[in-house]
């Protein structure tokens with residue numbers, strides 16, 4: 001049981017706005033081939049258990065878990081799909097390895113939103129069917145309400161939210177797999193169309209197709225394979241209330257609880273000192289700041305100041321989303337958290353190229369399942 | 384690359400169209416039934432009170448999400464309250480731009496610990512501010528059907 005869990009292989013496709021040439025199964029296959037090659041393993045022989053993360057309605061197929069084994073080498077092996085973010089899949093695989101019954105576990109998540117012809121309608125099906133859905137509102141309204149209240153109560157300005165977008169999309173310019181890199185100026189936000197005020201189209205991470213596969217192993221297997229792993233030293237997850245009516249619209253207590261669980265496991269006393277950088281959910285611009293606050297990673301009581309004084313830039317005191325985040329790489333539904341993890345591993349391995357952070361030793365990775373959920377997972381990684 | 388070959392002509396990429404035809408009933412439940420009947424018959428908002436933590440849930444629940452107490456005490460709350468947040472929505476359910484934006488508010492009714500989500504009417508977004516007083520405007524009684532849409536919208540008041 002004292003055995004540590006390490007990441008020994010990662011694989012990802014390019015994240016692209018459309019991928020008409022390949023099916024979702026082929027996207028999964030491509031990411032899997034890369035991850036197994038990276039880990040130096042044969043999935044048919046070496047992998048003991050597989051976890052995939054997907055949501056039927058987003059796939060456009062019910063009982064979606066039935067469709068996952070073949071293309072990741074999981075036929076006739078323990079495999080199951082969870083309805084949650086990819087980081088929840090990491091938590092599940094982590095627990096399975098901790099049982100001692102398995103040596104190598106694989107986690108997969110993917111998304112092909114370019115195949116969703118009615119994404120707004122599908123997302124609206126996630127709203128409460130009795131109290132909220134009859135109002136016939138586009139689900140972004142929840143982000144509009146939340147951003148308005150969050151900025152009002154914390155003093156974060158819309159310009160500060162825009163600076164998060166500018167930072168993340170610029171970071172993505174040097175990330176070879178990112179699909180939404182751009183050089184933006186504050187002035188561009190003046191002309192951005194309002195989606196749900198104060199939220200504009202530029203505040204929203206745009207969807208991307210892609211797949212990510214991560215290979216994890218227990219410590220004895222890591223040693224046997226003579227791998228240089230990235231250790232999973234802490235993991236936590238938590239859900240807030242599902243109802244819009246009773247949730248807190250400013251302070252995300254479920255994110256704080258998940259972080260505290262992970263910090264405790266990893267022995268982190270002072271998150272801002274003990275962690276080198278963070279890859280966190282930025283589905284909406286203000287969410288990066290709201291998540292930073294909940295994760296106790298803010299330098300001051302106003303999280304907006306972190307982005308103002310350059311603290312969260314790649315060369316800043318505490319880099320946030322050096323990969324470009326979902327704003328810069330593309331929003332990938334259940335695969336979003338796993339994309340953050342993939343990029344955090346690249347950083348800790350020293351493979352982040354022009355985006356490389358000096359002396360990156362410990363990373364925090366956080367995933368959120370998107371609206372209308374209050375579902376999050378946090379992982380601490382160590383080089 | 385994981386694939387030895389890939390398509391090289393865009394017109395060779397063939398999509399199939401499909402749909403998921405799904406219809407459902409949704410049950411309001413014990414607390415929801417009381418909430419909607421009260422709106423339909425009396426135009427009154429009902430909440431349920433937890434005697435352990437003093438939370439008043441509107442809409443009511445039969446359990447407290449804080450401490451898992453069973454909630455059996457239904458209390459009437461006001462049909463006016465303060466605006467906790469608001470937004471003007473410009474995109475419809477089909478992803479297309481709306482001709483008229485829809486204004487939505489988060490309303491903390493007097494006497495409730497929670498906030499209702501509903502439309503705001505007889506106002507413009509420029510007139511709105513945090514903490515503003517708003518009151519419910521119901522459909523005429525003979526048009527109500529026991530649904531959240533029995534409330535037409537909330538409108539700002541001077542009260």
Ligand SMILES: [Zn+2]
Nearest residue numbers: 433436447450
């Ligand atoms: Zn209670």
